Amino acid sequence: MAESIATYIALPGTTAEAMQHWHDVFGGELQILRYGDNPMPGMPFDPDPQAVAHATLVTDAGIIAGADAMPDGHDYAVQGTAYSLLYTTDTPDQARTYLQRLVEGGGREAMPFARAPWGGWYGQVFDRFGVMWAFSCAGE
Template structure:
């Protein structure tokens, strides 16, 4: 198996919905495996068969993986900067398009996408799942 590194996000029961939304926004190849799709007799716990055991969204720029957090792992907030993804685009218009789709999908702007003091462009959006998406690109 070749080596790779992927972002992994455990969401409180909303992984399938989040992955499907991100797939609509960014495209790519989405695979979702639910606990009910696997042999559950050897599991050390009793998961909801509809819960996401593992999901991957393979994009040209990287991989986002995740699963539903178990009940005892849901006591932490998702909204904030602990879960954040930095997406570097080719043009400001490409970033603006993604930002618009995330906001239209129930998200909110955390930091307006505008020229950054270091040159280039930068902004942040919190999607409806509480995940922060930072967008960056070089000058036009």
């Protein structure tokens, strides 16, 4: 197996819904493993059997992995942090399609998709889970 690197996101109990939404937007192969699917004795906490232990969405552009956040007493914010994903597309129309799907799925535009100072295209949207998606394209 070749080396790779993937984004890993821990969401507050919404990982299954988020991964399914991203699968609907970007396509690819989605796998979700819940704690109840494969009980793991000796865990330092008693997980909800429906909570996501590990999920992967493999797309042509890359891999997004994640799980429901650990019950450690911390409530980490997603939106309003430096937490974001950059998706580079081949064409501006492809980026516009993804941006539109994320907005139609309950997200909101953060920065209009337009020509960037460096000559390409760039825009941002926050999806309904608070994850900021930045889209970039070299140009038409």
